[in-house]
Amino acid sequence: MEEKKFTVVVIGERYSGKSTFIYRVIQKVFDAERQESIATSVINYERLYHDVNYKIQFWDTPGTMNSLNYTKSTFKSAFIVLVFFDPSPLEEHSAPTIEHLPDWVKLAKESVDNIYIVASFSDLWEKDNPPYDKRSYEKKYKGIPMFEISSKTGDGIELLLDSICYLYEQKGQNADRGVKLTEKKKDGSCCK
Template sequence: MRGIEGKVVVLGSRGVGKTHLVTKYIKNTLHKDIGPTIAASFFTCKVLLDDVKIKLQIWDTAGQERFKAVAPMYYRNANAAILVFDLTQHKTFVDIKSWIQELHRHVQEPMILTLVGNKLDLLAQRTVTHDEAYLFASSIGATYFEASAETDQGLEQVFLSTALGLVRLADEGKSHSLRQFNSCDSISAYTNNNTALSHTYAALSAKNDNAAFRLPYVHVGIPVDGDDERKVTGVGRLETPSWSIGHIAFGEEESSSCCW
């Protein structure tokens, strides 16, 4: 079985719900008393997409201005970025532009971009329209989803889309930092295999009735509406991953029971 390991950074202003989105997806729990992230927290999540295993190394970065000076160390060698804003706070949407500029300054290789409008459960209070966010996502080459850590709406699509994007990035062979391997073997040279991509494409396409749905392309993203919540056979998290909510900078990761 083919395997891919990619680094994902989660960016956005303070209070938009970055940590809530990540922990709710990974652990299926919502801790409302979590304080602001200090510098960064580190998580791992293993996703199985048909016959492809993807290990996501997720760096949940702090949104406070005082930590921006150290943020570039977390962008280094990132393969994907999840950019989060609060649907009820328009300024957090405007702030996404500065995060994009940061990525352009510090990331040299192509990467997958996903824009997420969080707090969809507060729909009556929204200040950012779907069309406004959709058009902006198109302009920066990102896919777009609206999500809620409170209700789980859109969460699965955000991370599956990111994982699928990493598969496409691997197949295009444009990223030297994206690690690839076979089953339980050590990280090794990658042998091109388009069969796995076609399987994963079919899996997520079946999840969305929109005929315009496509896999996210590197730098040429096509926004996807994340309203369809149907489950798909062969797509999902491989296991409950190890994680550390208090992990700061480059601390040690808890060992995983999975062979890879």
């Protein structure tokens, strides 16, 4: 059986559901007591998709803006970055994650070509009625696919994982690195 390997870096604010999502993917259960990440963790996962065994490394990153420089170094081997946020109204939790979403998306866009935005905790709102204006977010982040998931119920997770594998399948050999390389301009001061 054919095997493919790639890295998925998961970023976002503290309490946005990153670690709980990865735990749900790996263990197939919800853990309400899951602790937040204080350092980047690498978790291996295998998924069969279209007769290909995908060996996926999830990089679970700490979710503080102070860790941004540290987080940037994790993008080197990333095929895709998942930017997590909790769209719940700010009064429902002590750590607003939606207000820093633009910063995390900007960081991802500067580093890789493949980005998905993931709204977590979909079990906390009525179906088809998320607590954020989905259309305005889709317009603001045009071209970046958005997913809604619940690590508690598992809703949306299989679709997200299949979409990642499909994207890798479509990118072919060019998918091995998602890092953007920019040409450094010569300033003309040396070595003509």
